[in-house]
Amino acid sequence: MRHAARQYGRREFLRFPDTSLTFEDADAQSDRLAGALIDKGVRSGDRVAVMMDNVPGWPLSWLAILKAGAITVPVNVRYRSADLEHVLRDSGAVATLTTAEHVPHIPGTVYALDSLSGSAPARPVPVNPHNPHDVANFQYTSGTTGFPKACMLTHDYWLRTAQIAADQARLRDDDVMLIAQAYSYMDPQWATLLCLLGGIPLVVLPRFSASGFWPAAREHGATLTYVLGTMPLLLHKQPPDPLDRENRMRLVLCSGIRPDLHREFEERWGAPWRELYGSTESGPDLVVPIDAEETVGTGAMGMPPPGKEVVLDEETGEILVRGVPMMTGYWNHPEATATAFRDGWYHTGDLGFRDEHGYIHHAGRIKDMVRRGGENISCAEVESVLTQHPAVLQAALVPIPDDLWGELPKAFIQLRPGHSPGAETAMSVIEHARQRLARFKIPAYVEFVEGFSLTPSARIEKRHLARPDQRSAPAVFIGLTP
Incomplete structure (x- = not known):
């Protein structure tokens, strides 16, 4: 941030619907906020949560926390009591920065950003000389099993990740980046x-809108963007527009x-997708x-960037990774x-295969999770909440295929005696989860079952849940609105 403020000064850095900040602005405002945090007692190594919508305060808070x-600890604004309390308790956050x-x-300790920003005098904050391997984020992810876990991500991790994306995009001086995902x-x-x-x-949209995405790209002159999950399909489902190709986008x-x-x-919007x-x-x-046009339509995910090795496990076909960032x-x-x-490789939980050109392709997952659009859902976390309902004896969450979302979570529920497997009970359980x-x-x-097949370690054997002939008894099935 310091370097960018010196190098690019009054150039525009962050563009929100009602606000634009230069590199100098962002440096000065994050300095003020860092000073306020230090005045509140935040010290080196403390964890500070950030729970905000897509507002300028989010990146400014991130920079300020690191300067302090x-x-x-990024927190999704959609979290409610169970998942919010888990993240704050597990991380040991000393405070949360948010908006009113x-x-x-x-x-816990909560600071509204507006009042905190005005509580400290404007002064340069002496930035502690960080080791590149110091942790910058506790980034919570569902991982492979269990409740969400915090990935400890270093300053080196973030800089290398950004550099790889910049190299892939062959970043230019006249580029404009557009992003619509939540900042958490x-x-x-x-x-x-x-x-x-x-x-x-960086143009930051308040949220993703399928109807508004390409008009925003045209309005802001965006040349680069990143999308994932259900976003491409939702964009594709929009009616064709004569202006679809009227944009500056050079890479998605x-x-x-x-x-x-x-x-x-690519043909509809006139830009390569990679x-x-x-x-x-x-x-x-x-x-x-x-420029790898030969990969279009093949499903090829590419080659490892410099610093990374990617191989396939010989027995299972799982994608294994080592190197940096990590x-x-x-x-x-x-x-x-x-x-x-284990064995010196990060096990992704994804299955893959390699084609004759050396490109790796995705071939499914072995994780106990559901990927709903761009969201990872920990099955164990949802199951824990479902079983807290007084009518539920056991619960198992599994992914089911969906044309739009990729996967949707389906709950198999065994009820306690005395409760009826019907729509009223299902909606009561869902409201409890909401x-x-x-x-x-x-x-x-939701599908109600009489019981579950168990593994030798007394865990629910989920692989049978996708096969109706393997379930222990006839079930009552109820479809809910996704």
Whole structure:
């Protein structure tokens, strides 16, 4: 940030609907905020949560927390009591930075950004000389199993991730980056750093809108963007517009491009779409070069960028990764860290195969999670909340295929004696979950079962749940609104 403020000065850095900040503005405002945090007692190594919508205060808070020597804990604004309390308790956050509308919902020490920003005098903050391997973020992800875990991501991790994306895009001086995902996710954060590296503007939309995305791209002159999950399909479902190709977009980065729609995407909007595969744990693992036209429609996810090795496990076909960038581990979960990095490789939980050109393709997952659009849902977390309902004895969450969302969560529920397996009970369980979990985690379907087949370790054997002939008894099935 310091370098960008010196190098690019009054160039535009952050563009929000009602606000534009230069690189100098962002440096000065994050200095003021860092000073306020230090005055409140935040010290090096402390964890400070950030729970805001897509407002300028989010990237400014991130920069300020790091300038104060602390660690940022991004929190999804859609979290409710169960998932919010888990993240704040597990991370040991000393405070949460937020905006006025979210203050009543957050436990613990909470600072509204407007009042905090005005509480400290404008002064340069002496930035502690960070080691590149100091942790910058506790980035929560569902990982492979269990409740959300914090990936410990270093300053080096973030800078390398942004540089890989910049190299893949062949960043230019006249580029404009557009992002529509929530700032608590990875993508706006690495996009922020990409713009710091290149001295270009980042246009931040309040939220993703399928009808508004391309008009916004035209309005802002965007040349680069990143989409994932359901975003491409929702864009594709919009009626064709004579202005579809009237844009400056020169590259769309995307994770999980539908092979059968890939060429149609490019022809409709007049820009190449290229794969960027990775994870919170490992950053970018595979990239497709901007000029690799031969990959269009093939499903190829690319080759490893410099610093990364990617291989396939000989027995299972699982995609294994090592190199940099890479998280330093899961906070508070040494066993999960050891499991994820066994034999010196990060085990992605994704299956793949290599084509005759050396490109790796995705071939499914072996994780106990549901990927609903761009969201990762921990099955264990949802199951824990469902079983807290007085009518539920046991619950199992599994992914089911969906044309729009990719996967939707389906809950198999065994009821306690005395409760009826009908719509009223299902809606009671779902309402219970709605009060405690983010909306995207709520099951879209409920199926009541008499019991479950168990493994030798007395765990529910989920692999049978996808096969009706393997279930223990006839079930009552109820579809809910996704």
